[in-house]
Amino acid sequence: MTSLVIMAGYLSLLVGLGIAANRVFRGTAADYFLASHSIGPVLLMMSLFGTTMTAFALVGSTGEAYRVGIGVYGMLASWSGLVHVGVFFFIGIRLWAIGKRYGYLTQVQYFRARFDSDLLGLILFPILVTLVIPYLLIGLLGAGGVVQSLTQGAFPGTFAATNGGLPPWLTGLIVSCAVLSYVFFGGLRGAAWANTFQTAVFMLTGLLAFWLISSKLGGLAAASRQVFESHPERLMRADSVTQLQFFTYFFIPLSVGMFPHVFQHWLTARSAKTFRLSIVMHPIFILIVWAPCVLIGVWATSAALPDGSLIVPPGSPRNTELATMVHTLTTPVIGGLLGAGILAAIMSSLDSQFFCLGTMFTTDIVAHYFGEGRFGDRRRVLLGRSFIVAIVAITYLLSLTEPRQVFPVGVWCFTGFAGLFPLVCAALYWRRCTKAGAIVCVAATAVAWALLFRASGYGVDGSYLFLGMLPVATVLTISLLTLVGVSLVTATPSEATLHKFFPPANIAAHPPIETAAPATDQGERP
Amino acid sequence: MEGNAFQTAFRPLLDCGILLAIGVLMSKRAVYLLLIALALLHQDFWLWDDPTLVLGFLPVGLAYHAVYSLVVAGAWYLTLRYAWPSDTEAFAEERDEDLPRP
Numbered sequence: 001m002t003s004l005v006i007m008a009g010y011l012s013l014l015v016g017l018g019i020a021a022n023r024v025f026r027g028t029a030a031d032y033f034l035a036s037h038s039i040g041p042v043l044l045m046m047s048l049f050g051t052t053m054t055a056f057a058l059v060g061s062t063g064e065a066y067r068v069g070i071g072v073y074g075m076l077a078s079w080s081g082l083v084h085v086g087v088f089f090f091i092g093i094r095l096w097a098i099g100k101r102y103g104y105l106t107q108v109q110y111f112r113a114r115f116d117s118d119l120l121g122l123i124l125f126p127i128l129v130t131l132v133i134p135y136l137l138i139g140l141l142g143a144g145g146v147v148q149s150l151t152q153g154a155f156p157g158t159f160a161a162t163n164g165g166l167p168p169w170l171t172g173l174i175v176s177c178a179v180l181s182y183v184f185f186g187g188l189r190g191a192a193w194a195n196t197f198q199t200a201v202f203m204l205t206g207l208l209a210f211w212l213i214s215s216k217l218g219g220l221a222a223a224s225r226q227v228f229e230s231h232p233e234r235l236m237r238a239d240s241v242t243q244l245q246f247f248t249y250f251f252i253p254l255s256v257g258m259f260p261h262v263f264q265h266w267l268t269a270r271s272a273k274t275f276r277l278s279i280v281m282h283p284i285f286i287l288i289v290w291a292p293c294v295l296i297g298v299w300a301t302s303a304a305l306p307d308g309s310l311i312v313p314p315g316s317p318r319n320t321e322l323a324t325m326v327h328t329l330t331t332p333v334i335g336g337l338l339g340a341g342i343l344a345a346i347m348s349s350l351d352s353q354f355f356c357l358g359t360m361f362t363t364d365i366v367a368h369y370f371g372e373g374r375f376g377d378r379r380r381v382l383l384g385r386s387f388i389v390a391i392v393a394i395t396y397l398l399s400l401t402e403p404r405q406v407f408p409v410g411v412w413c414f415t416g417f418a419g420l421f422p423l424v425c426a427a428l429y430w431r432r433c434t435k436a437g438a439i440v441c442v443a444a445t446a447v448a449w450a451l452l453f454r455a456s457g458y459g460v461d462g463s464y465l466f467l468g469m470l471p472v473a474t475v476l477t478i479s480l481l482t483l484v485g486v487s488l489v490t491a492t493p494s495e496a497t498l499h500k501f502f503p504p505a506n507i508a509a510h511p512p513i514e515t516a517a518p519a520t521d522q523g524e525r526p
Numbered sequence: 527m528e529g530n531a532f533q534t535a536f537r538p539l540l541d542c543g544i545l546l547a548i549g550v551l552m553s554k555r556a557v558y559l560l561l562i563a564l565a566l567l568h569q570d571f572w573l574w575d576d577p578t579l580v581l582g583f584l585p586v587g588l589a590y591h592a593v594y595s596l597v598v599a600g601a602w603y604l605t606l607r608y609a610w611p612s613d614t615e616a617f618a619e620e621r622d623e624d625l626p627r628p
Binding site: 070071073074077078079081082085086089093094096097098100101219220221223224225228232233235236237238243246247250271272273276279280281282283284286287291294295298 | 561564565568569570571573574575576577579582583584585587588591592594595596598599602603605606611614615617618619620
């Protein structure tokens, strides 16, 4: 019960933060959706990190380390330090510059204009929304599993089926409502403030849990020595991951380049220099969060109670390894704090994702098809909020029927976004990339992803490989080949478009643009 | 862990540290080469079946990638210093009232 009270207090604090952000809300759509480009280096760093680290980082990494060992750090964490930051540097700063100059709010707006194609936006919108929903599910699944474990015994009569723990359906409902409230009131500024606070909370509580768990296991050396003696295979990768599989995890973090919520966070930056802190600190923050979680997961394979029984016996429910270790080895107060930390990690991603979907609906569908001037700022904000409520409800209902593990669901979601990475890369750096190439690339990526997802039993087969590699390698190759192949045999973009999106090397010599092609499917010259 | 074994495990990253130092003295191109070298060094096949514990508690495969994360942060610092996209920054700040809005 103590854990539950601490977590409830934490959630109340977040709702208060959203209300506080609402007090400085300027009432404009630009302020609600992009915080008026006012976010500084620390807030951007914490927002980007909090947004990219979700249940996948804490709950998923611990669970996967429990099952496959230390390889999980190299597969995702150290790759992410290199690749995420590469994407921030080569893609993020450039998109921020274009977005700021032309006033874009969403990816779809940018791609529509870059390729002079309304059709591309029409195809891309549902694909991006469909891919964000599994990402949202990761959060709700993770939260449900963790809170159930941490609150076991709190309500023995009411929730007997879950050993007295809060059932996942109720946790999902509470988390959804909490996130909804501060996003609803605070807009992207509220989400950025909450992300900063939550990132600090989950990093500190994670370290605290790591220290306490290692102490209870007899110290760092004793905990690892126990694994060395009983499960040495968890301390290496020989039996759990192939070299090729390990390498192909390189492609997964490329997904960040196409996350709609990360795009929106990039656009909030006050200036390009705001990115600098994120670029240097992101790999270090990943190390601080992931390494302890992976070690706890590995220790969980061998950690035993005084009677000799394992704390996390084989066959334990998925996504509960971290919470079970904390619940068993620490006090309820620490359990509550860590529970709040895990919820923080989960909610710091959920808020941005819910929010970006609201922005996309308002901008890419309502304003685009019904006319930019038809709705004032107040009505646009209202529409954005309404769509966010609808998406939260849909995601919550889906989470009630979603039985899969956090890690495979996450990998499939990232696979889809990573498959679209060649599109954003080519849009920014390849002048010859055409509208037809972009449309075929998006369609081919969606089809390849759907076929492979089906072949994996819709994510049920968590270890599914295609040609010995992660499916992302195949999806990305198909995406790249179609983009390049079709672009090379179709008409080049118009000069006006190229001039608009490819500034000359010497910006001082960049003349003003007098005309630009509208976002129609007629923009290319033969 | 034996001293020699430790050196063998981490030698590639030490080499990368030397590359980092060279990067300081060199240019944008050197920084990009360093990032490519780091991407290749991620594949630590020589530690694949080694369960040795570094400092008595850290599996060597995990220790390598922990150090790798720190080296990557250093490499990105150099990238900011030597390959900062000033043109892109200027492009964003440039004011042109005639520009069409989406």
